[in-house]
Amino acid sequence: MNLLDALGAVLDPPGLLTGAADLAPYLDDPITRARGEAVAVARPASTEAVAAVMAAAAAHGAHVTARGGGTGFVGGAVPGPGQPAIVLSLERMRRIRAVDAVGATMIAEAGVALAAAREAADAAGLQLPIVHGGAGSATIGGTVATNAGGLNVVKYGMARQHVLGLEVVLADGRIWHGLRALRKDNAGYDLKQLFIGTEGTLGIVTAAALALAPRPLARATALAAVASPEEALTLFGLLRRRLGDLVAACELIPRSALELHFARRPEARDPFATPHGYMVLLEVESPAEALDLEPLAEAALAQALEADIAVDVIVARSERERAELWALREGLAEAQATDPRVLKSDTAVPVAQTAAFVAEASRAVEALMPGAVPVPFGHIGDGNIHFNVLAPAAMATEDFLAHKARLAASIAEVSVALGGSIAAEHGIGRDKRDLLATVRGGVEHDLAAALKQALDPAGRLNPGKVV
């Protein structure tokens, strides 16, 4: 029996795709424009069927790349050229198996869209506090496998903080039933951590037990204009001192990013009468409905104005005004997402170093490519500034593309020199594998290689990614 016959024997007809036109949507990574090759797409509808696919792959020496929504930023869900490869799509495993409103937990299958899981939590009067622009397509499996972050990491942490237990199919087809929804569990090694953020290289996540949080019932949103990233950082410090964990988002917005957004959306308008070099989008929230957060946020921002940390402030007075402020933040990411003339970057430094990072990365970029425009935006509250770069106006796109890798490496060098990371929230995938090898060598590399050897000795799971 060959591989396709073996897969056909364990999958129902909708579970196996082999035609070129059927495979195409699963071989493409829209963000990085990566393309891959595979002999089949397996779409199992149950954990047992996933296990049977993995056993068939093991028996026939096939490589397996798991795929969720295909929204990752580093080419991780695209199979490499090593033949034969199977794409294992979790899209038919879409059941929310349980929601426990008292214990504030949920068990969701890997193919459930992040937005759908958030809606299910909301229906139970709770929230799954993982929020980002790709939530409509990104899946729970992909969220766990990439340890996704997002807009409110400053308050709630990354995906890892919300994973209580996992169900995982191993490379040899065995199922690990680790789906415990426990808040406290020190019984032995915390094995679920092996599969969080390891991008499908150590196992296939089929379901996750997730910790939910109280739903925010009081909220205030504001935009502060500041002169530079230094003032933005000082403002963040002041807000944290005065408002503590009420701060749910603190986002840096540079003028350069706004200009890209305005060029794409001419109907969008500048929130301030005078254009400012930088802005900080602030959101505070609490589950305590009686808490009036607007005056609290206003008082903190008034102190920032008095101390010349902020130069102007807008507080959203309605849900519509709040939506307009967030539309600016979302619009500036969308404006750059697939533009080949923008280099996308995803580094993180210790929070106190974010302003130094922006200054030094700007100098490095100018030295390497005079006229290139830094577009540093994002999560100043957790040190994850996306230091994107717009090609110089006079440079041809092909020339820019040819220099992108060097540009990315120089930004990563600045981050590492400041004690930072080369991958804050999007992971390593295919695109940053070589870069990872340059910064995580020695004992750290040996430990990672030992884990890979122990869990996937034949190197079948997502080869060419991460390790």
Ligand SMILES: Cc1cc2nc3c(=O)[nH]c(=O)nc-3n(C[C@H](O)[C@H](O)[C@H](O)COP(=O)(O)OP(=O)(O)OC[C@H]3O[C@@H](n4cnc5c(N)ncnc54)[C@H](O)[C@@H]3O)c2cc1C
């Ligand atoms: C508009 C937009 C905004 C975004 N904003 C953010 C953001 O703010 N923060 C952030 O962190 N991300 C963001 N992302 C990126 C993306 O949504 C996340 O990386 C997401 O977690 C990927 O989920 P996915 O289901 O699409 O996974 P895929 O892209 O399909 O896969 C990603 C990786 O996980 C592996 N994988 C997928 N499913 C499984 C599984 N069940 N078991 C094992 N491995 C698996 C794949 O092999 C691959 O290596 C954004 C994306 C978009 C399009």
